[in-house]
Amino acid sequence: MIFNPTPIPGVWLIEPERHEDERGFFARTWCQREFEERGLNSNLAQCSTSFSKVAGTLRGMHYQLAPHAETKLVRCTRGSIYDVALDLRPSSDTFCRWFSIELTQSNHTMLYIPAGVAHGFQTLSDDTEVFYQISEFYHSESSHGVRWNDPAFRIRWPISHPLLSPRDASYPDFKP
Secondary structure (H helix, E strand, O other): OEEEEOOOOOOEEEEOOOEEEOOEEEOOOOOHHHHHHOOOOOOOOEEEEEEEOOOOEEEEEEEEOOOOOOOEEEEEEEOEEEEEEEEOOOOOOOOOOEEEEEEEOOOOOEEEEOOOEEEEEEEOOOOEEEEEEEOOOOOHHHEEEOOOOOOOOOOOOOOOOOEOOHHHHOOOOOOO
């Protein structure tokens, strides 16, 4: 795997290293040892999939609070997404800054999102599926989020009128 840092410390783009032949390719998408060698969280508590029927669906910006803070490894397995990581770690030099990348079924790139960084995405095509590897079990009492269009962050989403859940649409203004 090829690990590429992003402008937000601890957030990584990970590209599978392809071994190709006339049949196609083989690529590793997870290796506990490679994550540990880079000081990344290698715990794997659960895996999840989300499926969105229509382009413009927005899911996020979600995170879990301590003691159940979670690290995520996210990959788009069908369709394409505009994926966003938002730094909510008060002690970070990039506090309240965000990073975005387009993940697609074709580029196979993954986004590693450490604890304390909120995550969300907007689908860019119909029938999009996203696969998550998560370091912590889901705990509803620790589940939090910030509003996708909060002026404190000014995230530039590609589709201006997204399809949202009531929960994602109703988060209050962020107060650091």
